[in-house]
Amino acid sequence: MKPATLFKQMRKGLDLPQAVAEAERCLLCHDAPCSKGCPADTRPAEFIRKLRFRNITGAIRTIKANNILGGACGELCPTQRLCEKECSARFAAQVRPEGADRPIAIGKIQRFLVEHAWQIGFKPLRKGAPRSAKVAVVGSGPAGLSCAAELAQKGYPVVVYESRPEPGGVLRYGVVAYRFSLDFLRNELEDIADLGVEFRCSHPVEGPAAAEDLLKQGFGAVFLAPGLWAAETIDPKAESMPGVFSSVDYLSALRDGRFKDMAGRIAGKTVAVIGGGSVAMDCVESAAKLGARDVYLVYRRSYAQMPAEPDERVEAQEAGVHFLLLNQPTGYVAGPGRRLKGLKLVRTRLGAPDASGRRSPKAVKGSEWVLACDVAIEAIGNRPAAGSRAWYPHVKLTGDNLIKVNSKTGRSSVKGIFAGGDIVRGPALVVQAVADGKTAARAIHRYLSE
């Protein structure tokens, strides 16, 4: 199969009989741990019970009313450490041999219900009775979309500003398409647009005090959710070196008009991806699918310390990726025309746990070596765009240039300005961004009702 085709095919979801059968396994707990485990309060116990009693439309309503990106979360959430973590069905196996030893596949049921709604044309949400106060949302990623949908249901006219040509943020430009397809995203976005949310794309809110000025342009409140789009790097000087990409560049290229170009740069080449998180796994797996000759995952700690989910690590291994563990990248080796020739590494040993609780890597003296490679992709984290401080000069920030908010309300230090998502938390999950959007929307509603 051609890479272009392969990348369009998202993993198939459950069908109705499969979803019903899975819901049948649910023990319908009294104080369901699954519902407590969802950051966005998507209420799995409630929608599974509704499915179990064949109230399918009700189940869809529960999801969409509580999590406007329920489909995306169902597919992308690390459910095994959220809703499915304490699922009672997991424990049933210990006492009931015929019972399965796995939690209810909550994420899969959730995705099914959302897709089923699209299939049968069921739209559970309504615009609220119109209100006069307008709200501006900066950024159309998960946090912005969630806030916009929540406010639109309360009747507020909402305008979402997006600097890129299409809405979706990380869902469009930060995830590979075979994990989350464009069609799926379009459906999810349509549910939001149906609520009357207005999208202004290719419309960056940048420049001196641009974000704060929205309050002077007729908006009663502003929600800042621009995300983190500047990449951390192991070598700031390497930015312009041909063959070195940030994960943001690389993954974005696979989602916009540059797919063919990027695919051509990977096919047949030796690719080194730096990092051990979910994004790094997306990078290595996609590079393997694009036909790279060899793909190395370079990580300074060991397997157990990787932040990526266990199933993502296994998928990367199954894709044939070399896991180069306990190796710390220190810089790049350039060849003719500054073109990348190799990655400088030093071997590490695990030392005492650091602040994250994971054992820290200690460089082994004299073990420096160079991994020959044609392409390097840095997936070691993102930070706010350079100069973003000036776009909201009165908003208090942390040392890392993240926006400081009251975590219960999303209120920033400036009256009328709220924020959420990665710009507040640093790199976080889609479902956490959804939660932030909801929290802020409710606080904005209270603020505008005062």
Next chain:
Amino acid sequence: MAKTVDLSVDFCGVRFKNPFLLSSSPVSNSAEMVERAFQAGWSGVVFKTLNSDRLPIVHPSPRMHYVNYGGKRAMAYQNVEQISDRPLRHNLLELLYLKKHHPDYPIVASIMGFFEDEWVYLAKTCEDHGADMLELNFSCPHMCIEGSGHKVGQAFHLLERFTAAVKRAVSIPVMAKMTPNITDMTEPALFAKKGGADAISAINTVRGISEIGREDWVPRPNVFGVGAISGTSGPAVKPIGLNFIASMARCRELGLPLSGMGGIETWIDALEYHLAGATTLQVTSGIMHYGYRIVEDLIEGLSDYMALKGIGRVEELIGRALPHLQETDHFDLKRQGIVRYDLDRCIGCGQCHIVCADAAGQAVEWDSRKRRPRLVEDKCLSCMLCQAVCPVPGLITFREMPAGWKRRETAVRDSRLEPELKHEPFTKEGPNECVA
């Protein structure tokens, strides 16, 4: 396993190598099918009901439906199939074939007529073509023709007359098949006995509606826009079948051997029908769902059970539940108990708490920190609803409490309303049964 087990049964003088027969239904429609059933292990057949070709039999289309329970397929079947639509000559050829090639497998011919001469004609013809026994179909619940099927089963004098006529005409044993669409089956069974029946078989299908279409509002099966109240069968009807078999088995005046059916799928169902009083057992729905092969598990399961229990012959099981079967006024109400929880095995789902709060005595409190139930013993009603929903088998059990133990009375919500009571206690003496 010490004892050798003999599953063979004597039924009205006919010997079956095990108690398991195909019942008269789609599963016994042709010799080709029945032959394969014999090869699978079924001991005999009640062949699909024959008629005299006088009235054309056309099966509606589609002819069956089913009731699913959650993810479980077909807890019940629904069918509007009629008696055999094959020419009588063909059916008789099938009887001849089976007799010739499988002489050790008794053939019970099921017949249905509409008046005496027709019943007699069919009975004699079947006897002449090798039937070892007859089953008179007084019970098909969805025959379109007035005066047939279960309508005869409800008209007791007709039932007696037709039985007597058949009995006069043939020398092979005659069994009458009863409809469950009636309150007390012993009554028509006694009429059949008066007519000379040698045995009773029950139950035919229960009149029901399996499903009504959500889009078209037509009961299923949807026969081109029309549904009908028709025969429900399968595991869902087993409690009804056991009721009628046990009721007839303990009726001393009746005293006829019984052929039991209704929801038999496993050897455990079979055992229960034997314990309730049935000698032979018939199966259709189980085969409609799983095929003839289930007889292997019926035979092996029942044999091993009997061997482990030291029971050598099926006869030793028949009716053995009856001494334990009483009217509810025989219960010893002085003895009371409660549930016991083995919390070491609890997985913390809390379903016990929900059902106790909403359907019982509010005796199961919930420790939301530990996610474990806490039983308030003197509020437990011993209803066992918590056991019904608990996902861990054997976690919740029943135990008897010592003599003198008292259950707490259900609390009155607000006894301050006492002054507003207007009622006087009822003091009139009267009989303890309903009188007009």
